Amino acid sequence: MIDASASGRLRLRYSPTSPFVRKVMVFLHETGLRDRVDLVPTDAWSPETDLRQDTPLCKVPALILPDGTVMPESTLICDTLDHLHDGPRLFPEGPARVPALRLLALGDGVITACVVRIIEGRYRTTDDKQAWWLGRQTAAIAATLDLLEAEAAALAAAPLSIGPLTIAVALSYLSFRFPGDAWAETRPALAAWHEDFCKRPSMVATQPPAA
Numbered sequence: 159m160i161d162a163s164a165s166g167r168l169r170l171r172y173s174p175t176s177p178f179v180r181k182v183m184v185f186l187h188e189t190g191l192r193d194r195v196d197l198v199p200t201d202a203w204s205p206e207t208d209l210r211q212d213t214p215l216c217k218v219p220a221l222i223l224p225d226g227t228v229m230p231e232s233t234l235i236c237d238t239l240d241h242l243h244d245g246p247r248l249f250p251e252g253p254a255r256v257p258a259l260r261l262l263a264l265g266d267g268v269i270t271a272c273v274v275r276i277i278e279g280r281y282r283t284t285d286d287k288q289a290w291w292l293g294r295q296t297a298a299i300a301a302t303l304d305l306l307e308a309e310a311a312a313l314a315a316a317p318l319s320i321g322p323l324t325i326a327v328a329l330s331y332l333s334f335r336f337p338g339d340a341w342a343e344t345r346p347a348l349a350a351w352h353e354d355f356c357k358r359p360s361m362v363a364t365q366p367p368a369a
């Protein structure tokens with residue numbers, strides 16, 4: 159039986175530039191759990207990485223529980239962590255749950271589209287199929303940000319949860335990897351919300367190194 163609440167240190171397979179890792183790191187700071195976790199620097203892409211010994215998916219983040227169980231997937235890691243602190247749940251119950259999970263999915267979608275753009279740009283040769291595929295990622299990002307711009311007042315009023323947290327990490331990652339997109343210029347309300355969110359100590363403490 160897996161008992162994540164058992165006392166003992168947690169270990170996180172970690173990369174300072176991964177947005178999925180940053181989601182977990184912001185979560186750790188916001189829930190006061192940061193001091194319980196040892197970071198294990200990991201380059202998931204290195205041919206020499208030992209990450210696959212911990213997780214067959216060979217992706218960061220992966221959380222290693224005190225009993226040795228390895229939990230992959232940033233959202234499931236955050237959900238596991240949410241049962242290890244005494245503060246307000248960041249995966250809320252009741253009426254706040256669906257809006258929070260919806261924002262989580264939108265934020266994860268933007269992050270995934272950014273990662274696809276990076277990987278495709280890095281490893282594929284230029285051809286029409288790649289342009290079509292990259293265009294879909296850019297369109298998904300743009301449409302999601304337009305939706306969030308229209309909903310910026312609701313976003314600003316939403317309590318802290320996994321939803322806004324993931325949106326903030328996604329927007330920061332977009333700015334970090336694709337500054338040329340200049341997304342904030344055409345979405346002033348969303349940009350103002352993001353700027354404000356980025357002042358939180360959890361966001362300040364988890365900024366990636368310069369690209």
Ligand SMILES: N[C@@H](CCC(=O)N[C@@H](CS)C(=O)NCC(=O)O)C(=O)O
Pocket residue numbers: 176177178179202203215216217218219230231232233273
């Ligand atoms: N859905 C996963 C995605 C994790 C992911 O794609 N991590 C990237 C780094 S940002 C990675 O390790 N990629 C290595 C690979 O895909 O082989 C999550 O939410 O944790």
